[in-house]
Amino acid sequence: MQLASEAVNPAPGDDGVKAAAALAPRLKKQSRALGWLVDLWRPAVFVVILFAAWWAVTENGWVAPYILPSPGDTWNTMVENAAFLGAHTWVTTVETIIGFAIAVVIGELVAVMMIYSKTVEKTAYPLILFAQVIPKIAVAPLFVVWLGFGMEPKIVVAVLMAFFPIVVSGMAGLKSVDPEILELTSTMGASSIKTFLKVRLPASLPQLFSGLKVAATLAVTGAVVGEFVGANEGLGYVILQANGNIDTAMLFAALIIMSLMGVLLFALIQVAEWFLIPWHSSRRVTGSAATAG
Amino acid sequence: MTAMSPEKSKLQLDPVVEIEHLNVTFSSKRGHRVVAVEDASLTIGQGEFVSIAGPSGCGKSTMLKVVAGLTRATRGSVRLRGSEVTGPRQDIGYVFQRAALLEWRNVRANILLQAEMRGMDRARANRRADELIAMTGLAGFEKSLPHELSGGMQQRVSLCRALLHEPDVLLMDEPFGALDALTREKMNIELQRIWRETGTTVILVTHSVSEAIYLANRVVVMSPRPGRIQEIIDVPFGSNRDFGETLALPEFGDISARVRDLLGATHAED
Numbered sequence: 001m002q003l004a005s006e007a008v009n010p011a012p013g014d015d016g017v018k019a020a021a022a023l024a025p026r027l028k029k030q031s032r033a034l035g036w037l038v039d040l041w042r043p044a045v046f047v048v049i050l051f052a053a054w055w056a057v058t059e060n061g062w063v064a065p066y067i068l069p070s071p072g073d074t075w076n077t078m079v080e081n082a083a084f085l086g087a088h089t090w091v092t093t094v095e096t097i098i099g100f101a102i103a104v105v106i107g108e109l110v111a112v113m114m115i116y117s118k119t120v121e122k123t124a125y126p127l128i129l130f131a132q133v134i135p136k137i138a139v140a141p142l143f144v145v146w147l148g149f150g151m152e153p154k155i156v157v158a159v160l161m162a163f164f165p166i167v168v169s170g171m172a173g174l175k176s177v178d179p180e181i182l183e184l185t186s187t188m189g190a191s192s193i194k195t196f197l198k199v200r201l202p203a204s205l206p207q208l209f210s211g212l213k214v215a216a217t218l219a220v221t222g223a224v225v226g227e228f229v230g231a232n233e234g235l236g237y238v239i240l241q242a243n244g245n246i247d248t249a250m251l252f253a254a255l256i257i258m259s260l261m262g263v264l265l266f267a268l269i270q271v272a273e274w275f276l277i278p279w280h281s282s283r284r285v286t287g288s289a290a291t292a293g
Numbered sequence: 294m295t296a297m298s299p300e301k302s303k304l305q306l307d308p309v310v311e312i313e314h315l316n317v318t319f320s321s322k323r324g325h326r327v328v329a330v331e332d333a334s335l336t337i338g339q340g341e342f343v344s345i346a347g348p349s350g351c352g353k354s355t356m357l358k359v360v361a362g363l364t365r366a367t368r369g370s371v372r373l374r375g376s377e378v379t380g381p382r383q384d385i386g387y388v389f390q391r392a393a394l395l396e397w398r399n400v401r402a403n404i405l406l407q408a409e410m411r412g413m414d415r416a417r418a419n420r421r422a423d424e425l426i427a428m429t430g431l432a433g434f435e436k437s438l439p440h441e442l443s444g445g446m447q448q449r450v451s452l453c454r455a456l457l458h459e460p461d462v463l464l465m466d467e468p469f470g471a472l473d474a475l476t477r478e479k480m481n482i483e484l485q486r487i488w489r490e491t492g493t494t495v496i497l498v499t500h501s502v503s504e505a506i507y508l509a510n511r512v513v514v515m516s517p518r519p520g521r522i523q524e525i526i527d528v529p530f531g532s533n534r535d536f537g538e539t540l541a542l543p544e545f546g547d548i549s550a551r552v553r554d555l556l557g558a559t560h561a562e563d
């Protein structure tokens with residue numbers, strides 16, 4: 001009869017699990033950062049090959065410089081016009097970031113409202129879908145007419161571009177909560193605000209972040225498209241000017257900066273994701289390590 | 294007053310859960326009606342352990358959810374500690390078949406979710422969490438995330454969470470269904486001890502006949518379509534039960550045969 005009270009000991013395999021659990025976080029932190037760098041070698045090789053091909057084509061004169069400038073010319077243009085390009089990059093960056101931030105706030109708010117009210121969902125969702133299928137480039141001129149040549153119309157286009165993936169991923173994330181956990185919290189007498197902050201919102205983050213990554217690159221596109229339509233500053237303006245002057249080196253310089261901007265924004269969100277939802281990325285790394293091994 | 298229904302006469306203790314002529318009918322959008330529970334009556338006394346067994350779909354989970362206030366009764370009534378159940382009840386602890394843990398919270402934080410949601414006193418909640426962690430053999434794993442735990446350990450976390458606020462009634466819906474036989478046995482032994490030490494009233498839904506009998510004071514056998522209480526069997530063993538000894542008792546064999554018989558009979562009717 002005494003045996004039962006001694007059965008406090010965990011299951012036999014638990015000691016091994018305990019040791020593994022103690023070791024796991026350290027291993028994971030290293031392998032996460034390392035894994036990411038190691039994984040970069042493939043795209044890096046690809047980029048090197050691309051640049052080599054670009055260099056070969058221009059160096060041998062197979063393509064006229066006004067059609068395709070050499071990497072060297074492009075680099076020189078970048079260096080010579082560093083201040084000029086820097087100023088315009090700054091403008092586009094500000095437009096992109098403000099547009100993206102507004103899209104995040106409004107998108108998440110709309111997602112939350114649609115989750116908590118069927119009426120809002122049924123009203124807003126078709127409208128949002130409809131707004132999404134209208135080509136943004138087609139309405140951009142309208143915003144210039146309404147808002148002038150400043151940053152405002154560019155920000156609006158960036159918001160419109162980034163908004164949709166944020167709403168969709170935000171909603172999918174909020175819906176992904178285990179219904180049993182919600183039943184459980186209802187027996188805990190928690191307010192819906194508390195349940196939202198402690199359960200629904202954190203549970204939605206992994207899906208929301210995949211939407212944010214898409215949205216970030218779209219926000220850059222949005223800002224540049226806005227600049228195409230009517231602007232006297234920004235990378236879109238630089239591209240149009242360079243195009244008019246058949247200054248392909250400048251065009252390429254602006255294009256490369258634009259791409260780097262998108263990549264940087266993406267990377268920033270990736271880092272934020274690591275900090276905000278380490279439980280999710282760490283899980284993914286262990287998953288891939290398991291399949292790789 | 295307690296002599297109203299026949300099985301109450303056996304209870305020396307105050308009734309904690311009173312289910313009277315409970316009927317739960319679900320109607321789907323296409324007009325199908327499913328009678329999940331029909332005319333179920335059951336009274337459970339303070340500190341009693343009741344197991345509910347029955348074939349799949351006979352309304353076991355539904356009955357448990359009605360007691361918790363998560364599902365509405367179509368007819369009849371359920372009272373918890375004397376007050377009518379009309380919405381989600383907070384004086385219960387609920388354990389699901391899946392541990393249903395928050396994957397971003399470590400073991401300790403998952404257990405303390407209960408305290409945070411209820412706005413419990415921090416110091417008291419922390420002390421209670423420590424006790425439960427020690428009691429369920431989770432010591433040393435407080436910082437682990439759910440995906441770093443085995444299924445049995447996850448289920449123990451879920452049990453700790455359900456016990457943190459010292460509920461009057463613990464409702465468990467096939468809590469060990471996903472575990473292997475050996476871990477399940479260990480969990481049974483632990484649950485037996487925890488029940489003995491805490492004196493909580495427990496309703497346990499299970500598919501395992503020996504689990505049902507080993508743990509309970511009474512085993513409720515249900516039959517499907519519509520879900521009815523077929524028979525309530527008393528388990529006459531003391532509260533301190535050794536697993537091996539209890540299973541070897543001749544009475545255990547008798548009760549087990551009876552339950553299996555009832556379950557077999559309902560299966561045959563399918």
Ligand SMILES: Nc1ncnc2c1ncn2[C@@H]1O[C@H](COP(=O)(O)OP(=O)(O)OP(=O)(O)O)[C@@H](O)[C@H]1O
Pocket residue numbers: 319320327328329347348349350351352353354355356520
């Ligand atoms: N929310 C619901 N809507 C419609 N029908 C439901 C709902 N919940 C349960 N049912 C139906 O009620 C019946 C009883 O379901 P319940 O989940 O209570 O069975 P159970 O005894 O717990 O079965 P199992 O052992 O498989 O868990 C089933 O026929 C099921 O289809």
Ligand SMILES: [Mg+2]
Pocket residue numbers: 353354355466
């Ligand atoms: Mg069930």
